[in-house]
Amino acid sequence: xxxxxxxxxxxxxxxxxxxxxxxxxxxxxxxxxxxxxxxxxxxxxxxxxxxxxxxxxxxxxxxxxxxxxxxxxxxxxxxxxxxxxxxxxxxxxxxxxxxxxxxxxxxxxxxxxxxxxxxxxxxxxxxxxxxxxxxxxxxxxxxxxxxxxxxxxxxxxxxxxxxxxxxxxxxxxxxxxxxxxxxxxxxxxxxxxxxxxxxxxxxxxxxxxxxxxxxxxxxxxxxxxxxxxxxxxxxxxxxxxxxxxxxxxxxxxxxxxxxxxxxxxxxxxxxxxxxxxxxxxxxxxxxxxxxxxxxxxx
Numbered sequence: 001x002x003x004x005x006x007x008x009x010x011x012x013x014x015x016x017x018x019x020x021x022x023x024x025x026x027x028x029x030x031x032x033x034x035x036x037x038x039x040x041x042x043x044x045x046x047x048x049x050x051x052x053x054x055x056x057x058x059x060x061x062x063x064x065x066x067x068x069x070x071x072x073x074x075x076x077x078x079x080x081x082x083x084x085x086x087x088x089x090x091x092x093x094x095x096x097x098x099x100x101x102x103x104x105x106x107x108x109x110x111x112x113x114x115x116x117x118x119x120x121x122x123x124x125x126x127x128x129x130x131x132x133x134x135x136x137x138x139x140x141x142x143x144x145x146x147x148x149x150x151x152x153x154x155x156x157x158x159x160x161x162x163x164x165x166x167x168x169x170x171x172x173x174x175x176x177x178x179x180x181x182x183x184x185x186x187x188x189x190x191x192x193x194x195x196x197x198x199x200x201x202x203x204x205x206x207x208x209x210x211x212x213x214x215x216x217x218x219x220x221x222x223x224x225x226x227x228x229x230x231x232x233x234x235x236x237x238x239x240x241x242x243x244x245x246x247x248x249x250x251x252x253x254x255x256x257x258x259x260x261x262x263x264x265x266x267x268x269x270x271x272x273x274x275x276x277x278x279x280x281x282x283x284x285x286x287x288x289x290x291x292x293x294x295x296x297x298x
Contacts, residue, residue: 002064003112003142006097009057013134014109016048018123022237028089028217029127030233031257032192033106036072040111042289043070043089045154050117050124052110052137058101059110059137065094068113068148068155075108076101087159091148105190105259113154114146128192129234135181153291161288168254170244171228171269171277172220179222179244187262188227192234195255197264198227212238218247218255220266230255250277 014037016029029109031037031053040051052059054075070089071077077084078090078099086108092098102108117124126133148155172181185197215221219231221241230247231239232255247255248269258264269277 003067003115003145004062004064005137005139006060006062007139008054008059008137010055011057011059011137012053012055012126012128013050013117013137014053014125015050015123017125017233018121018132022214023123024129025120025237026132026236027127027129027237029123029125029133031109031125032233033073033109033253035161035163035253035281036106036256038111038217038285039159039288040070040072040109040283043072043087043154043157043159044068044111044113045089045152046111046113047158049111050115050134051112054100054102054108054110056104060097060099061110062097063092063094063145065147065170066150067145068091068152069098070111070157071100071108072111072159073106073137074103075102075106087161089154089157089296091150091155105262106257112143112145113148113152116144127234127275129236149153156292157289159288160290161285163254163257168251168257169265170251170254171248171267171273172218172251173248173271173274174245174268175192175243177222177242177244179242181244182268184263184265185228187258187260187264187290189207189260190255190258192232194232194235195230195258196219196227197230210240210242212240215239215243218249218252219243220245220247239276248274248277250274250281 014031017028071086188196188197223228
């Protein structure tokens with residue numbers, strides 16, 4: 001069976017990203033909001049399958065047979081002209097249209113059971129920097145998916161995950177270069193390659209002409225302007241600007257929720273804090289999806 005893209009704004013195919021090719025200059029890429037991505041897969045009973053990442057504008061698709069899907073992130077979901085739930089695994093019937101509009105600033109995600117997308121270097125993710133992966137979605141694109149059985153135990157599963165709407169605190173590990181990042185910053189711009197901040201005067205003891213060295217998503221570079229750039233999933237694999245810190249893994253998903261002009265607070269932490277925060281996040285996510293079979297008798 002197939003699902004067809006009817007119309008779309010800016011929407012991409014993303015998965016867990018491609019790793020192991022950094023030494024060849026290949027960016028990791030992958031979902032911008034890893035928490036929403038993981039939840040979207042968990043809702044349909046998958047782990048690291050490709051999803052549709054909606055960055056702006058509505059995405060409309062149609063199926064020729066029943067399929068199982070879920071939408072995560074802040075979004076308006078419609079089946080035909082009727083409003084439908086997000087954060088819930090449900091069935092789209094044959095011939096029905098599904099329209100998902102991201103409310104931003106974070107992307108919305110559509111997971112579909114059995115969605116098949118060609119892979120490049122082990123991943124279907126589209127990398128906006130190198131152009132690797134499945135190209136930006138367009139009307140007329142078709143994908144093979146699995147037909148859902150009405151006895152599928154995932155139908156009706158829902159997520160109780162919620163994220164604070166307040167100005168976030170982003171924790172980071174300092175170094176390897178010196179630079180006082182702690183404090184409040186304003187978001188100047190955001191893209192899949194990185195987030196530019198402004199509002200404070202930061203100085204480093206290094207020039208802007210360092211020999212290139214490895215960088216990763218979450219690395220906080222300090223260009224000559226002194227305005228930090230937090231690298232995103234589509235960042236390059238090397239850079240020559242000083243790096244004053246790296247966002248801890250547990251907080252990377254918070255970066256996807258930032259909007260232009262928003263205030264963000266950077267706070268330095270130690271490695272023990274980072275390890276515990278990652279463990280806490282994984283534990284919370286493991287309990288975030290509730291399936292009908294676990295509710296017992298009503």
